[in-house]
Amino acid sequence: MRYLPLTDTDRHSMLATIGAKSIDDLFVDVPAEARLPGPIAGLPNHASEMAVERHFSNLARQNMAASHHPFFLGAGAYKHHVPATVDHIIQRGEFLTAYTPYQPEIAQGTLQMLFEFQTQVARLFGCDVANASMYDGSTACWEAISMAGRVTKRKKAVLSSGLHPHYVSVAKTMAHFTGDTLDTALPSLAAVTDADRLLAAIDDETSCVVVQYPDILGRIADLGEIAAKAHAHGALLIAVVTEPVALGAIRSPGEMGADIVVGEGQSIGVGLQFGGPYVGLFACKEKFVRQMPGRLCGETVDATGKRGFVLTLSTREQHIRREKATSNICTNAGLCALAFSIHMTLLGERGLRDLATLNHANAVRAAERLSAVPGVTLLNDSFFNEFTLKLSKPARPVVHALAAQGILGGVSLGRLFPDASELENGLVIAVTETVTEDDIEALAAALQEALA
Amino acid sequence: MTINQSGWRPEMGANSDSDVATYTGNRALMLEEALIFEIGTTDTTGVDIAPAPKVASRLGGLGRNTGIGLPGLSEPETVRHYTRLSRQNYAIDLGLFPLGSCTMKHNPRLNEKVARMAGFADVHPLQPQETVQGALAVIQELAVWLIELTGMYGVAMAPKAGAHGELCGILCIKAALEARGEDRPVILVPESAHGTNPATAAFAGFRVENIPATAEGRVDLAALKARLGPDVAGVMITNPNTCGLFERDMKAISDAVHAAGGYVYCDGANFNAIVGRVRPGDLGIDAMHINLHKTFSTPHGGGGPGSGPVVLSEALAPFGPIPFVSLMKDGTYKLVEEESAGELHPQTFGRMAAFHGQMGMFTRALSYILSHGADGLRQVAEDAVLNANYILRSLEDVLEAPFAASGPCMHEALFSDNGLAEGFSTLDIAKGLIDEGFHPMTVYFPLVVHGAMLVEPTETESKATLDQFIGALRSVARRARQGDAALKSAPHFAPRHRLDETLAARKPVLVWKEAELAQAAE
Numbered sequence: 001m002r003y004l005p006l007t008d009t010d011r012h013s014m015l016a017t018i019g020a021k022s023i024d025d026l027f028v029d030v031p032a033e034a035r036l037p038g039p040i041a042g043l044p045n046h047a048s049e050m051a052v053e054r055h056f057s058n059l060a061r062q063n064m065a066a067s068h069h070p071f072f073l074g075a076g077a078y079k080h081h082v083p084a085t086v087d088h089i090i091q092r093g094e095f096l097t098a099y100t101p102y103q104p105e106i107a108q109g110t111l112q113m114l115f116e117f118q119t120q121v122a123r124l125f126g127c128d129v130a131n132a133s134m135y136d137g138s139t140a141c142w143e144a145i146s147m148a149g150r151v152t153k154r155k156k157a158v159l160s161s162g163l164h165p166h167y168v169s170v171a172k173t174m175a176h177f178t179g180d181t182l183d184t185a186l187p188s189l190a191a192v193t194d195a196d197r198l199l200a201a202i203d204d205e206t207s208c209v210v211v212q213y214p215d216i217l218g219r220i221a222d223l224g225e226i227a228a229k230a231h232a233h234g235a236l237l238i239a240v241v242t243e244p245v246a247l248g249a250i251r252s253p254g255e256m257g258a259d260i261v262v263g264e265g266q267s268i269g270v271g272l273q274f275g276g277p278y279v280g281l282f283a284c285k286e287k288f289v290r291q292m293p294g295r296l297c298g299e300t301v302d303a304t305g306k307r308g309f310v311l312t313l314s315t316r317e318q319h320i321r322r323e324k325a326t327s328n329i330c331t332n333a334g335l336c337a338l339a340f341s342i343h344m345t346l347l348g349e350r351g352l353r354d355l356a357t358l359n360h361a362n363a364v365r366a367a368e369r370l371s372a373v374p375g376v377t378l379l380n381d382s383f384f385n386e387f388t389l390k391l392s393k394p395a396r397p398v399v400h401a402l403a404a405q406g407i408l409g410g411v412s413l414g415r416l417f418p419d420a421s422e423l424e425n426g427l428v429i430a431v432t433e434t435v436t437e438d439d440i441e442a443l444a445a446a447l448q449e450a451l452a
Numbered sequence: 453m454t455i456n457q458s459g460w461r462p463e464m465g466a467n468s469d470s471d472v473a474t475y476t477g478n479r480a481l482m483l484e485e486a487l488i489f490e491i492g493t494t495d496t497t498g499v500d501i502a503p504a505p506k507v508a509s510r511l512g513g514l515g516r517n518t519g520i521g522l523p524g525l526s527e528p529e530t531v532r533h534y535t536r537l538s539r540q541n542y543a544i545d546l547g548l549f550p551l552g553s554c555t556m557k558h559n560p561r562l563n564e565k566v567a568r569m570a571g572f573a574d575v576h577p578l579q580p581q582e583t584v585q586g587a588l589a590v591i592q593e594l595a596v597w598l599i600e601l602t603g604m605y606g607v608a609m610a611p612k613a614g615a616h617g618e619l620c621g622i623l624c625i626k627a628a629l630e631a632r633g634e635d636r637p638v639i640l641v642p643e644s645a646h647g648t649n650p651a652t653a654a655f656a657g658f659r660v661e662n663i664p665a666t667a668e669g670r671v672d673l674a675a676l677k678a679r680l681g682p683d684v685a686g687v688m689i690t691n692p693n694t695c696g697l698f699e700r701d702m703k704a705i706s707d708a709v710h711a712a713g714g715y716v717y718c719d720g721a722n723f724n725a726i727v728g729r730v731r732p733g734d735l736g737i738d739a740m741h742i743n744l745h746k747t748f749s750t751p752h753g754g755g756g757p758g759s760g761p762v763v764l765s766e767a768l769a770p771f772g773p774i775p776f777v778s779l780m781k782d783g784t785y786k787l788v789e790e791e792s793a794g795e796l797h798p799q800t801f802g803r804m805a806a807f808h809g810q811m812g813m814f815t816r817a818l819s820y821i822l823s824h825g826a827d828g829l830r831q832v833a834e835d836a837v838l839n840a841n842y843i844l845r846s847l848e849d850v851l852e853a854p855f856a857a858s859g860p861c862m863h864e865a866l867f868s869d870n871g872l873a874e875g876f877s878t879l880d881i882a883k884g885l886i887d888e889g890f891h892p893m894t895v896y897f898p899l900v901v902h903g904a905m906l907v908e909p910t911e912t913e914s915k916a917t918l919d920q921f922i923g924a925l926r927s928v929a930r931r932a933r934q935g936d937a938a939l940k941s942a943p944h945f946a947p948r949h950r951l952d953e954t955l956a957a958r959k960p961v962l963v964w965k966e967a968e969l970a971q972a973a974e
Contacts, residue, residue: 001823001824001827001828001831003558003560003749003823003824003828003912004831004832004835004911004912005912005913005915005917006835006838006911006914006915011835011838013915014839014841014842014915015838017842017845017846018838018841018842018845018860019845020841020860023834023837023838025860026834026837026838026841027698027729027837027860028859028860029698029700029859029860029862030698030700030726030729030730031703033703033734034702034703034730034731034734034735035730036729036730036731036734039728039827039830040597040600040601040728040829040830042600043597043600043601043825043826043829044825045825045826045827046823046824046825046827047822049562049823052562052566052819052822052823053562053566055822056566056572056590056815056819057569058586059571059572059586059587059589059590060570060571060572060586061571062571062585062586063571063572063575063584063585063586063587064575064579064583065570065571065575066574066575067570067574071576073576073578075578076578076806076807077576077577077807079574079576083499083527085498085527085530085531088531089530089534089535092534092538093543093544093545094538094539094541094542094543094545094546095538095541095543095753096545096559096564096751097543097544097545097549097559097751097752098541098543098752098754099549099551099554099556099752099891100752100754100755100756101755103886103891103892104948104951104953105883105886105943105946105947105948105949105951106540106541106542106886106891106943106946106947107540107541107542108537108540108541108947108948109538109539109540109541109754110537110754110755112485112487112540113537113754114755115487115962116487116489116964119489119963119964122963123520123522123963124520124522128963130962130963132755133756135612135613135616135756135757136612136806136807137806138806139612139616139805146655164806166803166806166807169790169802169803170802170804170805170806172802173623173801173802173804174804176801176802177623177626177656177657178655178656178657179657219512220512220514221512222512247516247520248516248520249511249515249516250514250515251514251515251516251517251518252516252520255518272573272574272575272577273572273573273575273811273812274572274575274587274807274808274812275806275809275811276577276612276757276759276807276809276810276811276813277612277756277757277759277812277813278806279757289960289962295755296960296962297962298960298961298962299956299961299964300951300952300953300955300956301951301952301955302948302951303941303950303951306949308951309951310951310953312953312957312960312962313957313960317647318615318647318650318652319647319897321647321651322647322650322651323650323651323653323654323660324654325647325654327651327655328615328648328651328652328654328655329615329616330613330614330646330647330648331613331614331615331745331757331758332613332755332757333755333757334752334753334755334756334757335753335754335756335757336753336756336757337755338534338753338754342534345488345492345523345525345530345533346497346498346499346524346525346527346530347497347498347499347522347524348492348493348494348495348496348497348498348522348523348524348525349494349495349519349520350494350495350496350497351497351498351501351524352522353516354497354504355501357504358501360507360509360510360511361505361506361507362505364507364508364509365505365507367510380510382510382512382513382514383510384511399580400580400582403579403580403582408576408579411578415791418789418790418791419790419791433501433502
């Protein structure tokens with residue numbers, strides 16, 4: 001077996017050193033009834049690299065890859081071009097095959113990268129500090145709600161109807177077991193967000209208000225008024241960003257008064273990967289830093305006075321605080337954070353702004369073209385690279401019909417909100433820099449046919 | 453030209469190399485690297501982006517009107533920056549990485565190749581299901597083998613790392629108790645458990661109580677039995693445990709917990725010791741997470757991403773999370789989400805992450821399982837245990853091994869700091885190993901042993917590597933016993949000397965600031 005270096009000669013000599021007659025002597029503590037007598041049922045014996053690769057090639061071919069088709073899906077995961085440099089660097093063994101940097105003297109590469117990542121995320125979100133990553137946007141969102149509860153010592157969170165329904169589901173799962181109260185609502189097919197509902201719901205029991213920006217339907221609304229009302233009642237504003245590229249074009253949530261900003265970092269550097277692994281982004285105001293979940297990298301000096309980096313404030317964390325920790329998170333998304341950070345370094349502020357401008361321009365052109373299709377109305381007044389169309393019939397069958405023609409034509413609200421029949425005509429369309437004019441024309445033509 | 457007539461390497465001089473100052477601060481291949489914020493500018497970019505067509509903005513009047521402060525680098529500068537950083541890292545590709553309970557084994561490159569196939573890496577989680585049948589098949593195929601390997605009833609593939617898997621299992625227990633109409637507020641956790649266990653139970657709203665260990669490092673069955681009662685929801689037990697020992701009484705523990713109406717959670721971090729030889733399902737386990745980034749070789753990436761599928765017993769499987777993949781009668785794969793859960797999985801506790809698990813880790817783990825096959829996986833456990841015992845018996849005369857007398861260890865060998873010279877500690881041994889070119893073992897864990905050193909070599913190390921490691925650790929241990937002062941200031945040859953962690957925590961600097969801002973903040 002190609003991954004196992006020991007030879008039978010090695011094994012015999014090592015058993016002799018140990019003083020054991022056979023390998024079974026080393027498993028003596030396993031009771032006889034717990035020992036599996038034979039091989040695992042049904043699993044073939046070891047296979048060559050070529051055979052395994054062939055198996056996966058056959059399965060991979062059964063999927064429609066985004067790059068091979070006109071592609072318009074978003075709703076929490078976005079297709080952007082990832083520079084070749086990113087994947088090259090994250091495959092360097094020194095990054096790929098390192099552990100969490102517990103021994104900082106020989107992990108400065110990972111630690112300095114995390115320090116840079118934290119700074120990039122904090123600046124992008126308009127916050128003071130950021131952590132070294134979470135699993136993904138949805139779990140980062142619950143962690144933020146949980147943190148707001150610790151900060152305010154309250155247990156009621158008000159969630160915008162524009163928050164990704166999967167993020168709402170995750171919060172509902174957790175709140176059910178922790179006893180937190182969530183004030184939630186379904187979105188409506190309207191150009192305006194539910195800011196009025198949120199403002200009305202904030203009271204002295206509220207721990208936080210959670211608003212996605214841009215929201216699940218692609219709408220962009222100022223967070224300033226909600227922040228002011230929340231703060232007046234001692235509550236926190238949590239902003240959720242599922243498309244960080246947007247922040248190259250629009251104001252950051254931190255600027256508008258958000259106390260905690262979380263997000264999904266997938267769209268920068270990570271790729272679609274059928275839903276994971278992704279990278280959760282988590283940033284907040286400095287005064288809350290000791291309530292933050294997850295790893296934090298900090299600057300310090302070594303014994304000779306040289307600058308260096310370490311994991312720090314670990315008295316918040318599970319391996320020190322155990323049941324009193326701020327979160328149970330341990331392994332997070334280090335390599336995806338690296339991918340995010342490399343891509344962001346390649347872009348720089350100028351590249352990010354240019355990328356955002358191109359995304360927005362492509363989206364505006366697509367919105368204009370698609371809303372000219374009979375039976376299609378554009379819902380949004382405002383949007384970045386994603387908007388919602390109201391179709392003259394339910395969108396789910398339309399999406400399947402488009403797929404049959406080789407077009408991956410958006411996410412139906414029926415898929416996202418299966419219980420809300422009033423939303424079933426909604427279709428969320430994302431248009432990034434990867435979408436061509438031909439793609440837009442192909443989608444327009446196919447939509448016209450499907451709605452005829 | 454002067455020729456060295458003797459043919460021998462000339463004398464290098466008496467001075468220590470460290471006395472030689474260089475202009476750059478570099479040491480040949482050891483290159484210092486500034487932060488991107490110090491070398492980049494906001495006007496520099498390493499990406500050529502096509503000019504955008506002119507359109508009327510639809511940004512709702514919220515267009516950015518302030519700078520962000522994100523520096524950019526050209527492509528060559530970017531490649532150099534990260535390549536230089538990478539060389540300041542230790543990694544399994546460079547050498548033995550014997551972190552106990554972390555299972556740092558070789559990461560096969562075939563896994564990287566298959567994970568990057570466009571059909572897996574370039575598909576969106578919300579694509580119509582008929583367009584992702586091959587990806588769903590991968591999830592299902594991996595699920596089947598995880599069930600077979602563990603002898604369990606079902607598996608939840610959604611959890612994104614080990615601790616997230618623990619949360620999944622604990623939520624299943626909560627949901628099962630709720631379905632029974634019982635409120636049991638307590639979870640029992642051994643003192644030797646990973647910190648994630650009590651943290652997870654608390655995160656899910658349980659109260660945590662410790663259960664003691666016996667003198668030989670295993671769960672005290674009598675004490676456990678005495679504590680069981682109607683307020684106990686279950687136990688979280690690591691098996692093999694963090695002392696590197698198999699819990700011989702596991703079945704009796706499970707039976708006692710079940711008899712008292714509770715459930716048994718098993719922390720599967722150490723599954724590598726028993727894969728292919730022992731099935732947790734045969735020991736009465738109700739839920740166990742499997743760290744794909746440990747046993748199944750997906751790379752740890754400097755802190756993730758992980759993946760933590762949770763195998764479940766028949767009692768808990770109905771409560772597992774959505775979404776999950778189901779093979780339908782017509783041979784197609786269906787992703788069971790909110791919409792179909794009512795019909796196909798009505799008792800689910802709900803969703804625990806946005807999409808359907810760590811696909812990029814599933815392809816890698818399945819590639820590993822198929823490469824090894826049934827014979828290879830069994831050999832994995834055997835070689836992992838053999839390597840650990842070889843280390844245990846080759847070192848127990850220079851390092852105290854508190855549980856060595858009670859028999860062989862499983863996949864990791866545990867030592868204590870007993871017998872070191874006054875003022876010398878486990879930390880000094882760890883830092884001494886760095887100078888020898890090895891990553892240190894896990895230190896100060898488990899908490900039940902003073903100055904613990906937990907060594908997990910894994911099965912992917914050759915005997916020659918183990919022998920070199922043993923020689924190095926023997927040397928460092930002897931120096932610590934003799935009180936060699938040079939060990940107190942180790943590492944001497946790493947990119948950094950010992951770092952001031954107290955300073956980092958007392959005055960946290962978590963983001964880079966321009967010099968004048970940093971000074972103003974003082």
